[in-house]
Amino acid sequence: MSDDQRIYMPSHPLEPGARYGILSGFDPGTRTLEAGFQIAPPFKPLPVDIVLDKDVPVTLRDGVTIHVDVFRPAGAEKVPVIVAWSPYGKGQGTSASVMGIFGMVGLDNGVVSGLAKFEGPDPAYWCARGYAICNPDVRGVAQSEGDSVLWDRQEGRDCYDLIEWLGVQDWCTGKVAMSGTSYLAVSQWFTAAEQPPHLAAINPWEGVSDVYRDLVMRGGMPDTGFAEQLQNNSFWGNSRREDILTEAERHPLMHDLWENKIPQFDKITVPAYVVASYSNTLHTAGTFRAWRRMASEDKWLRIHNTQEWPDYYDEANTEDLRRFFDRFLKGEDNGWEQTPRVRYSLLDLEGGDQVNIPADQFPPADVTLTKYYLDGRSRTLATTAPTAEATAGYTVGSNPDVVSFVTRFDQETVLAGYPKAHLWVEARGSDDMDLFVLVQKLDAYGTPLQQFTVPNQGALIQDVTERGASILRYKGSDGRLRVSMRHLDEALSTEDVPAHSFDRVEKLSPGEVVDVEIDLLPVGLVFYPGEQLRLVVSGRSLLGTMMPGNREYVPANSGEHVVHTGGERASYLQLPVRTA
Template sequence: MRGGMPDNGFAEQLQNNSFWGKGQREDILAEAERHPLMNELWENKIPRFEKIDVPAYVVASYSNSLHTAGTFRAWRRMASEDKWLRVHNSQEWPDYYDAANTEDLRRFFDHFLKGEENGWERTPRVRYSLLDLHGGDRVNVPAEEFPPADVTPVRYYLDGLTRSLATTAPGVGGAADYTVGTDLDLVSFVTRFDQETVLVGYPKAHLWVEAEGADDMDLFLLVQKLDAYGTPLQAFTVPNRNARVHDVTERGTSILRYKGSDGRLRVSMRHLDEKLSTEDVPAHSFDRVEKLSPGEVVEVEIDLLPLGLTFHPGEQLRLVVSSRSPLGTMMPGNRPYTTPHGGRHIVHTGGDRASYLQLPVKPA
């Protein structure tokens, strides 16, 4: 249900393949259909992060489209004063069972459960990764917080006339549009970095959008790294990269092949939760439906998954806005999500509708 969309392909796969066992079990698919908005049923499933005060060793990655958002959310909100975050550069299973990482976790347990004075308290509170996507990833970069303290949020404004991104808002209004359900159901905006640039933290999009011929919109966003020639860069997150892995990730399986930081939002669910939203990470209440009127242009904030990316001089960043997920399905065999809303999507830019992509920029 990420972004307010009933994208239940993964849950259907679990249920239909009897992963849940043959005994009594909760039918979350029926519940999702019966209760599409936030209510007591769903609120009771949200952990009480403010009650988590035990020491915590949190492991996350940028690339798991199933777990990334929830893991970083737990890290931010838990009340524990003794918490450590390690952000790796691969898929969770090979990382967890790497001998060095297993020993690292053992030191944490030995310190807090056995009282061993093994120097664990000198471990950096945060160790994060920077992905290069050319094979030059950096891992275990130390910091005291995430994002690191020297990160600055920078707005890159969309220009619908030139399809570019720039740190200065266009003075003249423009727009970019696409028709839902066609082969070209997306628009994109590109910027080129002329110097070494590091992004680490939480990106978000602030867009002015309009639906022509429909009263709602399902928006999917993707932030990609491109090489100097405009080729999108990606990376497998698993060590096994044989033909079978190529096949299953060709049109999806986003937890096995990293293509960039993504986000999504059903525009009628755009109402923000004022208590949970921050300047860097918008949070939506999902407790109401606000349909669009003909000709209405609305302002939306969309959170994207946290990222850690290094850009070398000449390399480019591309923002994709579409009516379907550029990542494809989450797992092999999932049913792809198809929006029930048609029409034409219009992204307004510049002037008094200055849409922007906010990026967490760290000094190189």
């Protein structure tokens, strides 16, 4: 893709503010932070002496110079290095914004030293265990030159150049890894696909893997609230930043611009420890997609039951990651290969979650794809299709503006894998439909069960997650589709995970009934005898925004939405039922 397909806007001016941490200023040079050093009162003191090489210039292949901070153990011994690649300021760990995010989710700022990049590895921990940490200000951020880009192959090439520079520094063993959550995970897919020779392992901890399908046009809908937050609250510098909102308006269908923002998964061959969850409406689909499609033979997946930040900074999980890095960056024969290739969780939303369940694959081998057919008359789900045709629906904007179907389990039932909805639908009074679907767990009395994903479950989180901030409270497995974008990509679709091409618009004619396949986020869910599953179909978002404060998407719906069931139009919900 040529650069002229991207659209740019001025970056935010670089000035002190809520996102400006203690180490944000441009101050090149080397200094030693002694054991016991504490950068600010809430943070953890350093356990060892750490050398900080600050604002080191690194020149990329196109002549652009970026600046990086390197934290490394004091002493002459060579060490491997872990890169935290993102546009978030490399000195932002002590900023009011990062401290506020930890506070909001209920994380104690004292679990880190304040030297870590937001969502990245903490130098206090890693330097004490024989690793260096590299925090870059990427292209266009702070004092680094060039125009910022958002999640594309340019970042992979840039990080390749940084990794190759790091690999030959006199303090480095030549082994480089990457780690981090969210943006820091996404950059790993792109970098690993470029195959830098010094890259020894990656650790993507939840992140999108297709900007079109995960970020700006999920289900073919221009839901850009989080993209707006990302664009407006990052990329502080002296240059230009990519204007992804205008790009989404200009290119609503799949385009070279968006293809360039999908990593080349088949070129990712480096050892990988991937971490995912079922509950992150921004990251879940992308993390599982990348896990499925990446070519690495040495890849491990752990599916946890919380939210990525408390999971990433959990002491036991950090120790687990260190075993992986010790194996592939230090060559230690520590038995890591005996780690199950998949460790997954099962939620029961009643305090009895199971975690670290071993498996050879995901979905586990003992899962059977089972169709539960909708019945528009009884509003039930059953494993046999109704012979009689029936319809159920709602008028857009009315109350109720949802239609749902319920099944009750008479024995313990475990779902582990990818659900999908196959629906026959009709739009009366319109030529298109924005459809939203949700699979909920209900208790034996019909009450929906939910679960907070973060330690803070107080009044503030109750409020912000009531109609949004879906990554902080799990309410079930959701999916969405604009019906005119229903065309399937035959090459990417599988029996359990449909994938849409998003390269054409097929409007509906009056009276036309079409079948659509809607992928839902993967699940790990236990139902006890008497408990129920509810499938909800609506013309509005059932979970609201991804993050607090995002602009909410308003669907372009009108008229009446009708779901056809039974007979020749047997709509169904396909569930991954564990049979063991």
